[in-house]
Amino acid sequence: EAGVxxxxxxxxxxxxxxxxxxxxxxxxxxxxxxxxRVMGKEIKFLLHFVKxxxxxxxxxxxxRFLAERTGGTYSTLKVQPAELEDSGVYFCASSPRxxxxxxxxxxxxxxxxxxxx
Amino acid sequence: xxxxxxxxxxxxxxxxxxxxxxxxxxxxNFRSLLWYKQEKKAPTFLFMLTSSGIEKKSGRLSSILDKKxxxxxxxxxxxxxxxxxxxxxxxxxxxxxxxxxxxxxxxxKLSVIP
Numbered sequence: 141e142a143g144v145x146x147x148x149x150x151x152x153x154x155x156x157x158x159x160x161x162x163x164x165x166x167x168x169x170x171x172x173x174x175x176x177r178v179m180g181k182e183i184k185f186l187l188h189f190v191k192x193x194x195x196x197x198x199x200x201x202x203x204r205f206l207a208e209r210t211g212g213t214y215s216t217l218k219v220q221p222a223e224l225e226d227s228g229v230y231f232c233a234s235s236p237r238x239x240x241x242x243x244x245x246x247x248x249x250x251x252x253x254x255x256x257x
Numbered sequence: 258x259x260x261x262x263x264x265x266x267x268x269x270x271x272x273x274x275x276x277x278x279x280x281x282x283x284x285x286n287f288r289s290l291l292w293y294k295q296e297k298k299a300p301t302f303l304f305m306l307t308s309s310g311i312e313k314k315s316g317r318l319s320s321i322l323d324k325k326x327x328x329x330x331x332x333x334x335x336x337x338x339x340x341x342x343x344x345x346x347x348x349x350x351x352x353x354x355x356x357x358x359x360x361x362x363x364x365x366k367l368s369v370i371p
Contacts, residue, residue: 143299175359182261183345183361196356231300245291245305246359250298 165234280346
């Protein structure tokens with residue numbers, strides 16, 4: 141079974157440019173999460189999709205970040221325009237459909253390292 | 258705000274040593290505590306703990322949760338160089354926005370030298 145994949149592995153852009161990160165979850169996983177790790181800090185939650193719907197986007201830093209999951213399969217996270225403080229590693233995770241009262245493990249992708257110059 | 262603190266931040270040991278990594282948390286609406294191992298890229302799942310006092314084991318690794326003390330430990334016995342990694346502790350809690358979120362600690366960087 142293929143794991144969570146992310147593209148690209150590393151992106152270097154200039155301040156003010158736009159970048160789109162992609163995440164392909166494990167096939168059949170309804171839940172998709174985005175996280176970010178800024179240098180020296182802990183991994184922080186950004187948002188959670190259930191299929192194509194945004195279940196929780198309370199962690200999104202500001203309106204320069206736009207996440208989509210059309211069709212409930214892969215997801216994209218666009219940063220427009222990018223700022224210096226957006227640099228970090230962006231992780232994606234997925235988990236199966238959550239049943240009532242049950243906790244499902246989140247499986248992580250390798251991350252995309254974003255460097256904004 | 259939910260908070261997870263791991264200690265130590267960094268640890269260097271020799272092969273064969275036994276190590277204990279600590280994780281403490283302050284969260285509302287706790288659901289579970291998870292340990293991940295991050296070597297180069299993706300954090301890989303180790304354990305999920307939901308009940309206090311029940312040890313989970315996988316080979317040389319074991320972990321236990323203490324809900325009274327709001328903490329967990331991860332033990333690695335007879336360490337090997339392949340155990341070198343960042344060990345992440347995360348707590349799953351209901352966010353109040355219809356979702357369960359993971360709050361991570363900064364991780365413990367373990368280096369095992371021959």
